[in-house]
Amino acid sequence: MATNADIASKFHFSREMVAGEIYRKYEKAMRKFWTVEDLDFTQDALDWQRVTPEQQKGLLGVTVRFLAGEQAVTDELVPMLSASHALNRFDWIMYLSTFLMEEAKHAEFFMRWHEAVVGVVDPEEVVPHFLTRGKTVDPSGRFEVRDVLHEALPDYGGRLMDAVAGGSESDIERAFVQFSAAYNGFVEGVLTMPSYEIVIDTTALWGAFPTLNKGFRLILADEGRHITFGTTACRILIEKDPSYEDAVHEVFDAYRGNIVGLVEYQKAVPGLDVGKYQTMKVRHYRNRCREMGVTPDETLIEQILDPEIDFVVGVEAG
Ligand SMILES: [Fe+2]
Ligand SMILES: [Fe+2]
DSSP: OOOHHHHHTTOOOOHHHHTSHHHHHHHHHHHTOOOGGGOOOHHHHHHHHHSOHHHHHHHHHHHHHHHHHHHHHHHTOHHHHHHHHHTTOHHHHHHHHHHHHHHHHHHHHHHHHIIIIIOOOSHHHHGGGSOOOSOOOOTTSOOOOOOIIIIIHHHHHHHHHHHHHHOOHHHHHHHHHHHHIIIIIIIIIIISHHHHHHHHHHHHHHTOOHHHHHHHHHHHHHHHHHHHHHHHHHHHHHHHOGGGHHHHHHHHHHTHHHHHSEEHHHHHSTTOOHHHHHHHHHHHHHHHHHHHTOOOOHHHHHHHHOTTOOOEEOOOOO
């Protein structure tokens, strides 16, 4: 016969959970819902015909990377859901259901924009616009540049899935902190933030593509919740076991070169203030550390701001 404890395990809600900070993010995501269908791409399509071929090429180089990047982050979120289930955190699962839907919607936004404005959708139509470059090299040889989106996320995600399958609770928690530090702290929280701003600044500078501008603003508002979900979850776990702080620094160390280099778009669009985006990265890095409750690495900050370190890093979206 089922005991009271067995029956109680079927129910996850509590007053404390519903009043908590993660559950409130779920409620906010539900309130802030928007759809791609409601956006009108007519003016953007007219602007596409009006701008120069150089402007088309520069912009498309950025948007096609976002098209790939949003698909990648949609595809890589499952380990976090699986781990939240294993850790018995139903409020995290509820929030993550909105997170996964929003990443799918961001991918949909870029698919529709490219279809309506540029006329490309199928892989063979999009691939020629994906700017491939040789391996990025720091001329000083001090930093290595790695593929964060297609290397770090599957790698840390795989380790988290392994922990869920066979590890102890603390193995899962530590792997969760590491995956979240990479996904929410590093990729969404620091690396791609300047890229969103650069596109918004570029459309403002050109006085064109109002719906691309609007879509980026809607996406940024969603990203703000994704980032602070991850950093709040990390803070909760680090408060439980302060030794998890090392897992955060390990991630930022392993991909240090990607964060100290300049975002490629900073140099792709003439007229943008290059220094603005490095300062922005430092501000975001300090905010993420504060939210996670970890001590910022001051050497990393000095390297981001060092004008001598100016090699360019390719960045995709979160
Ligand atoms: Fe996204
Ligand atoms: Fe995101």
